[in-house]
Amino acid sequence: MNVVKTLYHYATLYKSIIIAALIMLSVSVAADLTGPFVAKRIIDEHILGIESKWYQTEKGEDAVSFQGASYKRDEYFSSNEEKGKEVRIFQVGTKFTFVDQSVSFDGNRELSGDLLTISKGEEKASYNAIVLNSQELMRFYQPEISRILTLVSIYFVLVVISSIFQYGQRFYLQKAANRIVQRMRTDVFSHISKLPIRYFDNLPAGKVVARITNDTEAIRELYVTVLANFFSSTITIFGIFIALFILNPRVAMFALLLIPILVIWTIVYRKFASKYNQVIRARVSDINAMINESIQGMTVIQAFRREKQSKESFEKLNYEHFSYQNKMLSLNSLTGHNLIGVLKTICFVAFIWYFGGQSLTATSVVSLGMLYAIVDFINRLLYPAQAIVNQFANLEQALVAGERVFKLLDEPGISVSRESIPRYKGNVDFNHVSFGYKEDEYVLKDITFSASQGETVALVGHTGSGKSSIMNLLFRFYDCNEGSITIDGMDIKDLAHQTLRQHMGIVLQDPYLFTGTIASNVSLENEKITREMIEKALKDVGGDHVLGHLEKGIDSPVIEKGSTLSSGQRQLISFARALAFNPAILILDEATSSIDTETEAIIQEAMDVLKKGRTTFIIAHRLSTIKKADQILVLDRGIIVERGNHDELMALKGKYYQMYELQQGQQKGMAG
Structure with a gap:
């Protein structure tokens, strides 16, 4: 994994926005960096520029009147305009002086009264100079003022341009960044579900x-x-x-x-x-x-x-x-x-x-x-x-x-498949299946059994015997290490995970409800499940009796995990959810263990309706709830030790018999 490369990949998804931002940034920087050049020109050519050569001329544009004559800077003469006598202006400390003649060289300057002395190495020259007062100095600056104002205006325009494009580049960079992170979060969340x-x-x-x-x-x-x-x-x-x-x-x-x-x-x-x-x-x-x-x-x-x-x-x-x-x-x-x-x-x-x-x-x-x-x-x-x-x-x-x-x-995820297959008949076969959550630590060992269409198969055994692991393998939450599992003769490993689960439903011991309403928790926002189907599913599992007192009915709000509802109400919603999706194979994982006796009676009445036409697997601790199961598998430490219906297993007087009698004795003791 190369972090920088991946970050670059996400950036290229919105490269047009980023390129636009970089172009704006370049314009902004160019405008901003032009400012010092403009300032340099103002200082050197206009503020200090009056120390350049001046020539006597006629009155006119850029000409300065001084002591009855007109003078113009050398730079402001046109190519065909005649130049008169040369004069110079020098700054000495804080004073400006006017020299009414040409100067052969420039160097260190000293002013003594009206005498200006310029020295350069061993050379030295003295000139008569006139010290300019502020008004006279401003006359010589007069031609520069309009030019300075023009350059200041250009500087201001550059600042405005820089600011506009700076705003633009920040806006577009942040827009690109927000889109990148939005895409990244979507990708991460989507990947988690896979x-x-x-x-x-x-x-x-x-x-x-x-x-x-x-x-x-x-x-x-x-x-x-x-x-x-x-x-x-x-x-x-x-x-x-x-x-x-x-x-x-x-x-x-x-x-x-x-x-x-x-x-x-x-x-x-x-x-x-x-x-x-x-x-x-x-x-x-x-x-x-x-x-x-x-x-x-x-x-x-x-x-x-x-x-x-x-x-x-x-x-x-x-x-x-x-x-x-x-x-x-x-x-x-x-x-x-x-x-x-x-x-x-x-x-x-x-x-x-x-x-x-x-x-x-x-x-x-x-x-x-x-x-x-x-x-x-x-x-x-x-x-x-x-x-x-x-x-x-x-x-x-x-x-x-x-x-x-x-x-x-x-992390390798499971690819999402939208492939659809016809509804299962529901014939499930486990063929010598062995499985372990950790390598070489099997929790299921050589499991073999068949569940025919419409049959109810119950899985019983002590905690850790492997009951839930069988259901995890059937749903392909995990894949078996050895053996195979088939549905209607198809090996489930040959089916995409989403395709496999298309006609399967599950009710967990601790049902999970999402934030929303009772209706949205039954349909899970599936557009194919209509409001009528939701109401019918709830009615079939007896939910109308238990949930009927709610003011808004199936539109009653559900907060995270359904904490405001009783365990029985949550379980009924979970049952209705499974029924609404009309699965061919239904798994009830300890589905009645957390329900009170009255609610259990309601669910038991609905179970016959729920199981019709479906292959149903029931994991149950309450053995009284599985007496009508077509087949009961008794597991112990990952091995099927007994199998048969309730009467057959009771006649064996083995592990199932002991568990059943123990539970009946406890119930009688509690009743007494």
Whole structure:
């Protein structure tokens, strides 16, 4: 099982949505990363641009009037426009000066009164300069204002575009994530119904629930939060490196040093995080399983005063979960914001130290606008890096959760068949059948018997003798290890599980009712079973007498497991359910053991109707309920030790006789 490969497979199911989100993300990142270039242009070409060459010209567009003459920046002259006398503007500290002549070189500047001195190495030159006041300075800035406003508007539009597409990519990524998890949960739930009963023998229901709910929710976080951050952050990082190479390849090469740091960081983090998250997810399942078990067994816990022991067991699991959560917290604290903060500080110090000093000189290899853009990009580079690192914890949780969910999906299930076969006649044959739930520990040994159409076969014996195992094999909840079972001459192993059970019905000792109504529990939402059929089935089993007092009749609500109904009422609904499906083979597994005497009498009256035309198997502890059975099989430790009808077995005065007499004696003793 490859978790990443399976997660990718689920993502491809909705690839069109994800691709649309990634395109939106790319547009958003491109618009966002264009901003520093616009800011650089505003700073270098317009705010600091007035220090470029100016030429005397006629009055007109972009021309600035100063001391009776008009001047225009070199960049604003058209190709056929004549240039007059050259002049320059220099910033010295916080002051701006006007030099009424050309300047041969630029360098360090010093202003003494009206004298501007420029030095570059051993060269030095002095010029008469006029210090500009704020109004005069604003005249020279006047041509730049409209251009700056245009660029600011472009910057604003880029921000709006980035925000719109950022919203779009988040919306579509989350939409895809929700659909993926919806599909995954459907697949898991559907797969659970296909798993053989053997799988659930050693797996508590709470752990299965945890995988469908908690673990898939962790996977949803992977698609919604983790992958969204990884996608956006990765594209942003690539975009920033491209921008840095455009601005300054040396800076970009230096910034590439962050990549191996992040890779090493990831490897170290995952080494510990994976181990911690395995334990955390396992304990979450254990906690869910214990809560589920405790709620279902609360009556026993309180009746036998085991509240303290249950609390201690829960606290042990809870503390182990808490301790590993703390370990994860420590790991995240060490490798999260703190490390990013250190890297950010080191980067800023390095870049400001290397480029900052140069940008303040006239011979600067990097302009202030360039420095601003580089610092902005470096800051932006660390944010997506931090976003990736901050998602490591969620990533590890999701991968561990995914492993648990996909391990469940990898369990071999039983394929669902919609093949239909004609209704059985109901001739059942067990031919030298042996079976064990564990290898080499057989609970049934060389079982051979036949049940003809319309016969009632009763299975009796002490607890653990193998009665229910025979029914489990007939329903193919399990397959026999040796021998064969046939129905109307067909080996049941040659039939699909759903096809085999199409004409079979079962009533369990502890009937299970689902949340809904009495009617929905009888029909199990089968469209072929009409309301009239439901009412008739209930009437045939005597349900109208026992359930008739309910205000809403068959529309009365049933909560989980039918806890608001008596055991007799639940059993009658279960009987009606079996009858409504009109099975050719009917199994009654201890069906009357939990019913009161009055209700049993009602059911016994309906049993003759229920058994007509059907091959019926009855597993019963109350031997008085099977006196009319055509055939009674007495089992002892997985072997049929006696067989015959009631009278024949009583005449044998063997095991059946002893069991029957013992029960009759107990009943007489209770009556006395």
